[in-house]
Amino acid sequence: MNEKETQVELVFSKQPKFMQAITDSLLMIKRSSTHIIRNTDQLLGTFFQPIMFLVLFTAVFNAVGLALPKDISYLDFLMAGIIVQTVAFGSTTTSIAVANDLQRGIVDRFKSLPMSNVAVLNGHVISDVFRNGISTTVMLLTGLLFGFRPDASFSDWMLIIGILVLFTLAFSWLSAIMGVLAKSVEGVQWMSFLIVFPLTFASGAFAPTESLAEWIRPFAENQPITHVIEAVRGLMIGTPIDDHGWLAIVWSLGILVVSIPVATWLFKKKTIKV
Amino acid sequence: MAKSYAITVKNLKKSYGKNQVLNGINLAVERGTMLALLGPNGAGKTTTVRIMSTLLGYDAGTVSIEGHDVATSPDDVRSIIGLTGQSAAVDEILTGRENLIMMGRLYRLTKESAKARANELLEQFDLVDAADRSVKTYSGGMRRRLDLAVSLIATPPVIFLDEPTTGLDPRSRIAMWDIINRLKESGKTILLTTQYLEEADQLADNIVVIDGGKVIAEGTAKELKSKVGKDRLELTFASAATYKNALDSIGKQIFDSNEEEKTITLVISDTNKDVSDVLNRLTKAKVKIESMDIHKPTLDDVFLSLTGKAKKGKK
Numbered sequence: 001m002n003e004k005e006t007q008v009e010l011v012f013s014k015q016p017k018f019m020q021a022i023t024d025s026l027l028m029i030k031r032s033s034t035h036i037i038r039n040t041d042q043l044l045g046t047f048f049q050p051i052m053f054l055v056l057f058t059a060v061f062n063a064v065g066l067a068l069p070k071d072i073s074y075l076d077f078l079m080a081g082i083i084v085q086t087v088a089f090g091s092t093t094t095s096i097a098v099a100n101d102l103q104r105g106i107v108d109r110f111k112s113l114p115m116s117n118v119a120v121l122n123g124h125v126i127s128d129v130f131r132n133g134i135s136t137t138v139m140l141l142t143g144l145l146f147g148f149r150p151d152a153s154f155s156d157w158m159l160i161i162g163i164l165v166l167f168t169l170a171f172s173w174l175s176a177i178m179g180v181l182a183k184s185v186e187g188v189q190w191m192s193f194l195i196v197f198p199l200t201f202a203s204g205a206f207a208p209t210e211s212l213a214e215w216i217r218p219f220a221e222n223q224p225i226t227h228v229i230e231a232v233r234g235l236m237i238g239t240p241i242d243d244h245g246w247l248a249i250v251w252s253l254g255i256l257v258v259s260i261p262v263a264t265w266l267f268k269k270k271t272i273k274v
Numbered sequence: 275m276a277k278s279y280a281i282t283v284k285n286l287k288k289s290y291g292k293n294q295v296l297n298g299i300n301l302a303v304e305r306g307t308m309l310a311l312l313g314p315n316g317a318g319k320t321t322t323v324r325i326m327s328t329l330l331g332y333d334a335g336t337v338s339i340e341g342h343d344v345a346t347s348p349d350d351v352r353s354i355i356g357l358t359g360q361s362a363a364v365d366e367i368l369t370g371r372e373n374l375i376m377m378g379r380l381y382r383l384t385k386e387s388a389k390a391r392a393n394e395l396l397e398q399f400d401l402v403d404a405a406d407r408s409v410k411t412y413s414g415g416m417r418r419r420l421d422l423a424v425s426l427i428a429t430p431p432v433i434f435l436d437e438p439t440t441g442l443d444p445r446s447r448i449a450m451w452d453i454i455n456r457l458k459e460s461g462k463t464i465l466l467t468t469q470y471l472e473e474a475d476q477l478a479d480n481i482v483v484i485d486g487g488k489v490i491a492e493g494t495a496k497e498l499k500s501k502v503g504k505d506r507l508e509l510t511f512a513s514a515a516t517y518k519n520a521l522d523s524i525g526k527q528i529f530d531s532n533e534e535e536k537t538i539t540l541v542i543s544d545t546n547k548d549v550s551d552v553l554n555r556l557t558k559a560k561v562k563i564e565s566m567d568i569h570k571p572t573l574d575d576v577f578l579s580l581t582g583k584a585k586k587g588k589k
Contacts, residue, residue, distance in 0.1 A: 008391045012382045027379055039367070105363040
């Protein structure tokens with residue numbers, strides 16, 4: 001270090017600003033994904049939670065199947081609901097990751113770097129999509145093993161993937177807001193639970209909405225998760241989709257349009273001036 | 275003579291609600307020198323550094339780093355500074371090498387440059403063996419070294435070190451000092467905060483003492499010491515009996531005495547006269563001196579007389 005600080009020829013990339021922002025996001029996606037892969041406990045959860053849910057729910061709620069049309073087994077009915085539920089819960093890990101970053105010294109580093117701050121959020125959100133992809137795949141494979149028989153065509157599957165990715169993005173960005181607002185990591189876990197649990201259960205995930213208690217039905221029939229579930233279910237096993245398809249997409253896009261700027265603004269506010 | 279300053283802070287003020295944390299801080303760091311910001315806990319050191327490194331807003335004043343104003347061009351400031359904070363700002367789950375490469379790329383280095391620079395820094399900071407281990411497994415000293423290495427990736431000319439050795443064991447502290455001295459030799463402008471007087475004395479060219487959000491003294495270590503005043507004459511005696519006799523014969527001039535160590539300290543203004551005077555008295559009283567020592571006041575003395583607070587813990 002004495003005479004010349006570095007022997008390395010430091011070459012700086014001369015990308016335009018928006019390309020730099022993309023590079024920053026890619027680096028942050030790599031970081032968050034590495035976190036997911038190295039966090040073995042969480043990874044085990046990613047693999048085994050879907051299997052456990054599937055086995056438990058089919059066993060516990062078997063009686064619901066009696067109320068379904070004859071040609072639909074409860075497992076066939078349940079798949080869409082349980083996939084969307086897993087994805088919804090999976091998305092909340094974004095809030096934990098964001099809260100974690102904000103509570104550690106690393107956030108000072110990111111702030112003092114000439115980087116795009118939003119890249120940190122992008123990294124967590126996108127890596128969440130990857131993890132949800134793994135969970136969903138495990139769940140589908142387990143379902144097939146247990147006798148799930150979808151009749152979706154290739155283009156149906158593409159649509160299903162599209163809707164699920166959009167929904168994951170929407171919920172992850174929502175969860176990023178909670179992560180920024182949280183005062184502690186434990187706090188954010190509770191917040192997520194209190195929001196996602198009622199949303200996923202007061203829906204058409206585990207039983208047709210018509211069979212739910214009167215007072216909860218209006219909510220269950222009109223909330224975004226039900227639309228996503230009914231859209232995915234219709235594409236998978238051919239139940240009527242009605243308005244659920246476009247409503248699922250509109251809801252997800254709507255949440256994205258609001259939550260991306262809000263999360264970004266809150267994150268910037270929290271990280272730049274105190 | 276015109277001096278070129280890398281860091282200038284003028285009348286900096288910051289409050290949290292009613293709590294005025296900084297009350298008009300002024301300081302300037304000449305390019306290529308090291309300034310120590312010295313003060314007790316809660317004096318406003320970290321707040322000042324966080325403002326200078328664009329992490330925190332402020333209420334009034336101006337802060338300029340190499341001509342860039344932190345308020346109006348924070349991105350320019352960020353690209354020429356390196357910051358090492360009190361808690362290591364590195365990713366715990368990634369390895370040391372992954373941290374360096376990632377941060378290097380966030381500093382806009384190309385992939386190849388970032389990799390080569392990471393290797394070099396791992397070597398310079400004695401982290402080669404731990405390079406591919408998760409940071410979780412690092413000791414406190416290793417984390418600080420990695421953190422500092424990360425700050426240096428893009429060879430920034432200005433470095434902020436916020437209490438770089440707080441919480442480190444003595445060995446790691448010495449290693450850190452060594453690294454900081456090498457940084458200084460490489461021509462960087464460094465602002466260091468510390469609550470250790472010894473550290474400021476050892477490392478810095480200039481010292482600014484702050485307390486309660488205000489600068490209460492500044493200068494070189496030597497200047498600060500002379501501000502507090504005169505030299506001390508310390509006499510040590512072999513036995514308790516001679517110590518007692520000496521106490522009696524010297525009388526009222528005594529500044530401090532320690533019965534356990536059998537030492538007597540006097541403040542002297544005219545070295546020749548005062549010392550010979552004391553020696554004459556002791557010789558007349560036939561008191562034998564074991565050893566004597568004249569020394570300048572320590573920074574501890576400076577701090578005590580400036581802030582009116584005793585520094586906790588003596589070395």
